[in-house]
Amino acid sequence: MIWQFDIIILIFLVITAVISLRVRDLLSASMIFGVYSFLICLLWAEMGAVDVAFTEAAVGAGVSAVFLIATVFNTNRRSSD
Amino acid sequence: MGMRILGFIAVFVTGALLTYGVADFPKWGDPHSPANAGEVSTYFIQNTKADTHVPNIVTAVLADYRGYDTMFETVVIFIAGVAIMAILRVLATIPPGHQPVQYDPRKKIAYDPIISVTCRLIVPVIQLFALYVVAHGHHSPGGGFQGGVILGASFILIAITSNLRSALRRFSEKRFIFIACAGALIYSGFGLTTLLFGRNFLDYGVLSKIMFDTDEVMARSHSMLGVEIGVMLTVTAIMFAIYANLSSRGALRGGL
Amino acid sequence: MREFFESYIVPYFNFWVYVILMMIGMFAMITKNNLIKKLIGMSIFQTAIILFYVSLGVKDGATIPIYFHEHKEESHAEGTSEDAHHKEEESSHESVGPGILTDAERKQAHLEAGDHTPHGEAAGHAVNPDEFTNPLPHVLMLTAIVVGVATLGVALAVCQLIYREFGTLEESEILTQIKQSNHG
Numbered sequence: 001m002i003w004q005f006d007i008i009i010l011i012f013l014v015i016t017a018v019i020s021l022r023v024r025d026l027l028s029a030s031m032i033f034g035v036y037s038f039l040i041c042l043l044w045a046e047m048g049a050v051d052v053a054f055t056e057a058a059v060g061a062g063v064s065a066v067f068l069i070a071t072v073f074n075t076n077r078r079s080s081d
Numbered sequence: 082m083g084m085r086i087l088g089f090i091a092v093f094v095t096g097a098l099l100t101y102g103v104a105d106f107p108k109w110g111d112p113h114s115p116a117n118a119g120e121v122s123t124y125f126i127q128n129t130k131a132d133t134h135v136p137n138i139v140t141a142v143l144a145d146y147r148g149y150d151t152m153f154e155t156v157v158i159f160i161a162g163v164a165i166m167a168i169l170r171v172l173a174t175i176p177p178g179h180q181p182v183q184y185d186p187r188k189k190i191a192y193d194p195i196i197s198v199t200c201r202l203i204v205p206v207i208q209l210f211a212l213y214v215v216a217h218g219h220h221s222p223g224g225g226f227q228g229g230v231i232l233g234a235s236f237i238l239i240a241i242t243s244n245l246r247s248a249l250r251r252f253s254e255k256r257f258i259f260i261a262c263a264g265a266l267i268y269s270g271f272g273l274t275t276l277l278f279g280r281n282f283l284d285y286g287v288l289s290k291i292m293f294d295t296d297e298v299m300a301r302s303h304s305m306l307g308v309e310i311g312v313m314l315t316v317t318a319i320m321f322a323i324y325a326n327l328s329s330r331g332a333l334r335g336g337l
Numbered sequence: 338m339r340e341f342f343e344s345y346i347v348p349y350f351n352f353w354v355y356v357i358l359m360m361i362g363m364f365a366m367i368t369k370n371n372l373i374k375k376l377i378g379m380s381i382f383q384t385a386i387i388l389f390y391v392s393l394g395v396k397d398g399a400t401i402p403i404y405f406h407e408h409k410e411e412s413h414a415e416g417t418s419e420d421a422h423h424k425e426e427e428s429s430h431e432s433v434g435p436g437i438l439t440d441a442e443r444k445q446a447h448l449e450a451g452d453h454t455p456h457g458e459a460a461g462h463a464v465n466p467d468e469f470t471n472p473l474p475h476v477l478m479l480t481a482i483v484v485g486v487a488t489l490g491v492a493l494a495v496c497q498l499i500y501r502e503f504g505t506l507e508e509s510e511i512l513t514q515i516k517q518s519n520h521g
Contacts (some may be wrong), residue, residue, distance in 0.1 A: 003350070006351070010350060010351065013354065013358070017362075020381075021361065021369065021374060023397050026371070026374075029277050029373070033377050036381070036384075040384055043388070048401045048469075049391045049402065049470065050401050050472075051137075051139040051227075051475055051479055052387075052391060052475050052482070054484055055483060058231050058234065059482050059485075060384075062230070063237070063320055064382065064489055066237060067324065067327055067486070068493070069492075070324060071373065071497060074330055074497055075373075075497060076505065077498040079371040079374060079506075080370050084367070084368060091367060092364045095363060096359075099359065100353075103349055103352045103356060106352055108351065109347075109392070109395065109397075110348075111397070112397065112399065112467040114393070116394065116474075117471045126366050126466045127463060127464045127466060136403050136404040137403045137404075138402040139355060139472050139479070143474055143476045143479065149479070150402070154480040157484050158487045160485035161490060164491050164494075168491070168495060169494050169497065171372060177473050179374075184520070226483045228498055230483070237469070298465060318451075323487070323490040324493065327490065327494060329438065
């Protein structure tokens, strides 16, 4: 548990969360949400929760981004806000 | 605009309440905070080795001590998959007077030999790694959920790099529904077998009577592997089912 | 300033960020117009809660919740046992170094220590719970993540259904269409 590392990841976490909600292209939003999931996976590995980190790497950064992209592909890519 | 202001107010009130709560939290990393020094987690840390011989405490708690919880988590995933198939099957049936969506050929991605060949080479490696994650979950991070998601992702990779049809040829709808059911049934089957021997549901120790040359402790370890395999089958099938349905609007043809 | 930073900000930083992420997620769920954006906000809200749980389970100076490999455990048990310690001192001139035993010596010391349990299990050797991170929140959150992605899938399926009905995912446009169909 290295607190400097912890703080850097947490700051990036907030930045990616805000960007993924602000960007108007839903495909980009899905991709940035994948980045967010990957950062939080790093955070969990750093906090000693290795099993949770592994699950998040497979599920959050991998599969849930793919599900979002599959839906965006079948619906509209533009968002009004 | 009014909605926005109301949203701001609601969010700030919640944030203020949570901040007020944070001030009373135990210090970061305190080993004697109520959550960490509680009886249950202390029991898990001290007795997992003697009870089950599984070095990874998380796997032991997941599949043995809290097996009942995990069984119904698996059932939740199964139900979610079935619900998605049911919701999107409405989309697949074309109502009268509704023009089916024509896929724009310009949308199609051109066949790329580099991507295709690379993925064909890497898919078996991914699947082998997924099986390793499940089988080695006792000794390292991993287990049924992670291995299942990785195995499902390998089929999703086939669907993305070539097309959905060739992925469905390997893992058809009939097959993934069957495998999802089989996984949940394997899990509950372990529970029912322990009931037949007169023990509690999912109390694996008694299974040493039907396993070859094992004591009660190792029977729990082996049963955990069996249960994890059940979880893996359900998660694999449901993850691929969700992708196949979402990407093709439930029609299971065309698609991403 | 530095004292304030180290006593109030750093020890609680995870909890501050959990509050911020929860506010971001909740704000997106309330005010965003696009349904996919709302779902991303919901996922952020969910990870904020998971962050809270996992942060509660952290112990300072503890390792991941996986036991050490078995032979390490054995040598640790020997170190605590007096007989084995004596044996180690006797044969230390033959050993590679202090505290490092050859396999035969280890086996002998193991027998002398009276440890006859199968699988080399150190009987009566209690694990110090402060050495390992709390595994309970990890278990709860591991299943929560996988169930979370399954429910996200259901929500996305409903989004596709809505898109076929209304041809849009914008909440305001859907509401206008519903109002028009009610009046008409």
